[in-house]
Amino acid sequence: MATCLEIEVLQNTTFNQIQASLGKEETRAANFEFIAGLFKDDVPNKQLERYIIRHCAFYLEAGELADWKVWSRSLKADDRFRTAVVLHIADQFAELSQI
Secondary structure (H helix, E strand, C coil), X not given: CHHHHHHHHHHHHHHHHHHHHCCCCCCCCCCHXXXXXXXXXXXXXXXXXXXXXXXXXXXXXXXXXXXXXXXXXXXXXXXXXXXXXXXXXXXXXXXXXXX
């Protein structure tokens, strides 16, 4: 029981830290420094990378571009990140076209 509670606290803390790093609520764009650090790390965190890629792709697809300068800067943070976001969006469109 204690382990379950510890995991829940850890998940909530992690979520709050990620949410704080993603930038302004109205833009939902990931912070440049956060992206640069995450994707240039020598020990990649694949799960967090996938989450951030999907997060950014979702809001870009949804047209949540309240501040394109912030989005543009975030996407320029790392080539691998930018490519992964574009590929994820392309995959989503491909899946929709098959329906």
